[in-house]
Amino acid sequence: MKTLKTVKCGETVKVVKLHGEGALKRRIMDMGITKGVEVYVRKVAPLGDPIEINVRGYELS
Structure with a gap:
């Protein structure tokens, strides 16, 4: 199992x-x-923080 990181x-x-x-x-x-939702990782900063993700059509970072 992977973590978001x-x-x-x-x-x-x-x-x-x-x-x-x-x-x-x-x-x-x-x-x-x-639980059960799909998460798409759009961008990851060089040191790993922050990351930008798409969840349910929204962009989060």
Whole structure:
């Protein structure tokens, strides 16, 4: 199982599990990242942070 941190630019992956709890997990879910959704990695900064992703037609970074 990959983490979002290890996904390469241009890859599409499906969310299998969310890590975190409480307010952090709720915030991630509020942004549309939930179990079963596809995430496309658009851009990754040279040092790996930030990354830009597409989720449900929205761009997040």
